[in-house]
Amino acid sequence: MEYFLQQLINGVTLGSIYGLIAIGYTMVYGIIGMINFAHGEIFMIGSFIALAVFLALAAIGITFLPLVLLLMVVVAMLCTAAWGWTIERVAYRPLRGSFRLAPLITAIGMSIFLQNFVQVTQGARVKPLPPQIQGGITLMDSPSGIVVQISWIQIIIILMTVVLMAGFSLLISKTSLGRQQRACEQDRKMASLLGVNVDRTISLTFVMGAGLAAVAGMMFLLYYGVIDFYIGFIAGVKAFTAAVLGGIGSLPGAMLGGLAIGLIETFWSGYFSVEYKDVAAFSILAVVLIFMPSGLLGRPEVEKV
Amino acid sequence: MANTTTSASADRPEGAERLSEDRREAMRGEPPFVEAPSEDTRLVRALKEAGVTAGLVAVLTLFFFLFRTDIAVGGLDLSLDPKSWIIAIAIAFAGRFLLTYFVFGGERPTVGGWKKVAAKTARWPIGKVIGVVLLLVALTLPFLLMTLLPSQDRYLLDLSILILTYVMLGWGLNIVVGLAGLLDLGYVAFYAVGAYSFALLATNFDLGFWICLPMAGLFAALWGVMLGFPVLRLRGDYLAIVTLAFGEIIRVVLLNWYDFTGGPNGILGIPKPTLFGLEFSRGEGSFSDFFGLEYSSIQRFVFLYYIILALALLTNFVTMRMRKLPVGRAWEALREDEIACRSLGINTVNVKLTAFATGAMFGGFAGSFFATRQGFISPESFTFIESAIILAIVVLGGLGSQLGVVIASVVMIGGIELLRNLTGLQAIFGAGFDPTQYRMLIFGLAMVLIMVWKPRGLVSTRTPSAIYKEKKTIGADLVAQGEGH
Amino acid sequence: MNQQNRNWTTDPVLSVEHLTMRFGGLLAVDDLSFDVGRGDITALIGPNGAGKTTVFNCVTGFYKPTEGRIALRREGSVSDAALAELTRGGQQYRRADDGSVFLLERMADFKITEIAGVARTFQNIRLFGGMTALENLLVAQHNELMRASGYTIGGLLGLPGYRRAAEAAKEKAVEWLRRVDLLDRADDPAADLPYGAQRRLEIARALCTNPVLLCLDEPAAGLNPRESAELNTLLKYIRDEHGVSVLLIEHDMGVVMEISDHVIVLDYGKKISDGTASEVRNDAKVIAAYLGVDDEEVDEVERDLDVKTAHTPAPGGAL
Structure with a gap:
């Protein structure tokens, strides 16, 4: 029972990170119907920027942790958002209205490019960061010796995710920007006829997705303490899996899918084998899609004849 | 269908759609009466x-x-x-x-400045001429290399073998993505199944390449059907992610099933192919001995080259033939409009499965060739990046175009290899400059640039599979891209 | 129209019984029953949203009806008792010398075309745009050619049996292209054809599947008067020379009244009238629900303006 609880906490933490990345996939897919394969790389870039900011602050002597974290989040979000904007502008916008597979290929190309760009500029070796936030709350201390603990960093990750999700849902449902986004999602041509600046709306979608991915990247850095240029691929695939599992195009679906993938992975590693955790996650995706072809929370596809 | 896709399909006929879009593009810039x-x-x-x-x-x-x-x-x-x-x-x-x-x-x-729609021109004879020339070059390449570039012939021949392997993989995937319009991001799985089937059969049962080759192809096709059956009901991008997942699952299983696959160490000692029992080695009973030639290691390369050339040509022949058969026409019809297919009494599940299985089979052939060429395989050769490269070759070449796949393979695979040799750049960037480091970086960038330059691929016309009077090529702007559009 | 010659009661090719289709809370078709006579041109008419296309989609298997039975008597006459037995037995169809009958609501969409012999066209034309007109008609002969090609194996080997079948298929396609006046465009991609030609090609394509019942969803929509007249000639030709029964949805009253042997009027998913064209034309209910009022918008405008019309509330009216 204690073991189960501990795994649950770990799973929710991992799921939160996946969920934050998945939102970027789901929003982009919702609005222009493409798989943004480079999004995993955006996440990786976010974590690298966060690391560089951390080191730069340490070098100039700023060590007050809350301030450091705040600056890390802000700078990482801004710079990563710039990356997101640039990628959209360079690789996707010229192909708007073209064949569906063309942007998919540029996305894969971008992903290869970014991975190697970071490898070339920052080196191929893993970057370790000693844990910055230590300690936590002991929830249960059973006589069998298993301690159930939720660490501060886990609390921060989960809280941050909840706050960002809530803010984001509000943004999409209440603001004019969110309304424009939803309009573009429904019918881009009509939206542009009604005076919505479609290009700008799509750019902002990428910017927001990249911002969230940057937060996820920073959390990943703080939580695991090691990053390398390759983390984007696997996290990206998992997050996209999460987005599809939850029902692509749906924000709560992305979060739910992220949690589901995080929990599946953690429990599978905890109770069965670490090696096959990816197999478990992907198999469950396949099974869910076969029985619920539009994911957990996706709109069911009505075949229009 | 999701909303995005219905709006796309409601816009048919596509010709008119294209036209109106072009007009809109044309109007996007400054009005003409504004002074320069x-x-x-x-x-x-x-x-x-x-x-x-x-x-x-x-x-x-x-x-x-x-x-x-x-x-x-x-x-x-x-x-x-x-x-x-x-x-x-x-x-x-x-x-x-x-x-x-x-x-x-x-x-x-403006965005319009980048976009160029392939004009509908009757380019067919040129395509045919290029095809014949390429075929002649391919058939005589080993001898051309040996006479023209004897110092580098082994390296260049090896590179040609690599390129031809990708040509074959591209042609195989072209059936699934280009003809049937099913987006498969896990094609490398079948490549892996082919390679491992051959390697395991050969090392465990002592079977030769020529017996294992068809078996490996059949195994891959079987896997294609097994994986395809549950997932082919899915549409478009859902299919893409599930195929990607299957590709990863197979790789992870290969990586972790030590007893069977050797895990990350892979399988060693895979036998080389023989010519009717003649081995390409030194000594008694070998190819050189039998024909009274002087032994040279290049003989094996030439032999391998012709094997992959024959396999690739077989793939091409079967594909071209199938295009003119009902099943191939049904693939293309499926890419154009699945609902219309069903309204004509076509069992779309079967059509998709045949496409999947045929593509998988050729992937399996290529896989067993890969295994025999390397003599060693490990899961590292079958990562997602391979699937991505093969898909990129198909899309960059022009969906459904056999010639396009060849050109794209030469450009992309040959190009990456060339980058490896640009040591001359060290003179400019200093001795610390390592061109291999920038290889994939430039590869990724090239993918983006070529796609932006030619979104419909290098060869973007479709040749009809049946003609009444006159053969007219069909511009890519009219051809659909399958599931989900 | 001869009052005695009511094919649909004496020799129905299609019998729709108690058909109900519900989408969530929306009742699109409500306990609808009608028969389609063999060798007739039957028109299904009604205001927008009356459920006509839904009926079509149920008949052709694209929707599975919530309730009801859709029986197609392919040839011969099958007694009601035999049909009832088939229904109870849970089978999909019965093929016998004295008559075949298919329960369409139980069959997959492609099977309905392949073995029951129902072909259809679509409201938004669904051609294979990147394939030529000829190829479109060859795809329609897929099942026949598939058998002839020995499920691809024989075709790959280039056996003569397949070559003959391929020639025959091409001839058939050419024949239909000539019939719909598209022979000179045979090698043009379907998406390049003008709208009217696309409509004709879609009908030709459906006919290449050798149907006994042809379902046309608004075949005259978007056609000019001359094209409409040509369509009428074509439909009569199909009925008279090929013995194909035609079921069509149409808004163009000119077409409906001129060529239909039998007209069924729907409103709010229910049948409000059923008979010959002249009978329906004089039915007060039809005039009220349909002919006087083209669609809901007009209806609303009239209500807003308080125009006194001969409106009787439509049966089952939900508004």
Whole structure:
């Protein structure tokens, strides 16, 4: 029972990170119907920027942790958002209205490019960061010796995710920007006829997705303490899996899918084998899609004849 | 269907759609009656644009060029490299300035400026001529190389073998993606199944290449059906992610099932192919011995070259033939409109499965060839990046175009290899410059640029599979791209 | 129209009984029953949203009806008792010398075309745009050619049996292209054809599947008067020379009244009238629900303006 609880906490933490990345996939897919394969790389870039900011602050002597974290989040979000904007502008916008597979290929190309760009500029070796936030709350201390603990960093990750999700849902449902986004999602041509600046709306979608991915990247850095240029691929695939599992195009679906993938992975590693955790996650995706072809929370596809 | 897709399919007929879009594109720029920008504003504009670009590049590369993280004693160290950061910014500024000032004439480049729709021209005879020439070159290549470039023949022949392997894989995937319009991101799974089937059969049961080859193909086809059956009901991108997942599952299983696959160590000692029992080695009973030739290791390369050429040509022949058969026509019809297919009494599940299985089979053939060529396989050869490269070859070549796949393979695979040899650049960038490091970086960038330049691929016309009077090629703007559009 | 010659009561090719289709809370078709006579041109008419296309989609298997039975008597006459037995037995169809009958609501969409012999066209034309007109008609002969090609194996080997079948298929396609006046465009991609030609090609394509019942969803929509007249000639030709029964949805009253042997009027998913064209034309309910009022918008405008019309509330009216 204690073991189960501990795994649950770990799973929710991992799921939160996946969920934050998945939102970027789901929003982009919702609005222009493409798989943004480079999004995993955006996440990786976010974590690298966060690391560089951390080191730069340490070098100039700023060590007050809350301030450091705040600056890390802000700078990482801004710079990563710039990356997101640039990628959209360079690789996707010229192909708007073209064949569906063309942007998919540029996305894969971008992903290869970014991975190697970071490898070339920052080196191929893993970057370790000693844990910055230590300690936590002991929830249960059973006589069998298993301690159930939720660490501060886990609390921060989960809280941050909840706050960002809530803010984001509000943004999409209440603001004019969110309304424009939803309009573009429904019918881009009509939206542009009604005076919505479609290009700008799509750019902002990428910017927001990249911002969230940057937060996820920073959390990943703080939580695991090691990053390398390759983390984007696997996290990206998992997050996209999460987005599809939850029902692509749906924000709560992305979060739910992220949690589901995080929990599946953690429990599978905890109770069965670490090696096959990816197999478990992907198999469950396949099974869910076969029985619920539009994911957990996706709109069911009505075949229009 | 999701909303995005219904709107797309409601826009049929596509010809009219294309036309209206072009008109809209044409109207997007400045109205024609506006005077051309004077020299002065043009300069200012160009400077402004260049400034914005340089600023953006400064932000983007800030943490990659200026700050570098290095592993040092006791953790990480940060080093500053302002020189390369400033150089990057300067290049961005100059490049954008020149581009804006001279190429775009001070105008902001519109999206329309990039987009070029392939014109509908009867390019068919040229295509055929190129095809015949390529075939002749391919058939005589080993001898051409041996006579023209004897110093590099082994290396170039090996490269040709590699390119032909990708041509074959591209042709195999072209059936699934190009003809049937099913987006498969896990094609490498079948390549792996083929390679491992051959390797395991050969090492465990002592079977030769020629017996194992068809079996490996059949195994791969079987896997195609097994994996395809549950997932082919899915549409478009759902299919893509599930195929990607299957590709990863197979790789992870290969990696972790030590007893069976050797795990990350892979399988060693895979036998080389023989010519009717003649081995390509030194001594008694070998090829050179039998024909009274002097032994040379290049003989084996030539033999391998002809095997992959024959396999690739077989793939091409079968595909071309199938296109003219009902099943191939049904693939293309499926890509155009699945619902219409069903309304004509076509069992779309079967049609998809045949496409999947046929493509998988050729992937399996290529896989067993790969195994026999290398003599060693491990899961590392079957990562997602392989699937991505094969898909890129198919899309860059032009969906459904056999010739396009060849051109794209030569450009992409040959191109990557060329980059490996650009050691001459060290003279410019200093001895620390390692061109292989930039290989994949340039590869990724090239994928983006080629796609932006030619979104419909290099060869983007479709040849009809049946003609009444006159053969007319069909422009790519009319051809659908399958599931989900 | 001869009052005695009511094919649909004496020799129905299609019998729809108690058909109900519900989408969530929306009742699109409500306990609808009608018969389609063999060798007739039957028109299904009704205001927008009356459920006509839904009926079509149920008949052709694209929707599975919530309730009801859709029986197609392919040839011969099958007694009601035999049909009831088939229904109870849970089978999909019965093929026998004295008559075949298919329960369409139980069959997959492609099977309905393949073995029951129902072909259809679509409201938004669904051609294979990137394939030529000829190829479109060859795809329609897929099942026949598939058998002839020995499920691809024989075709790959280039056996003469397949070559003959391929020639025959091409001839059939050419024949239909000539019939719909598209022979000179045979090698043009379907998406390049003008709208009217696309409509004709879609009908030709459906006919290449050798149907006994052809379902046309608004075949005259978007056609000019001359094309409409040509369509009428074509439909009569199909009925008279090929013995194909035609079921069509149409808004163009000119077409409906001129060529239909039998007209069924739907409103709000229910049948409000059923008979010959002249009978329906004089039915007060039809005039009220349909002919006087073209669609809901007009209806609303009239209500807003308080125009006194001969409106009787439509049966089952939900508004």
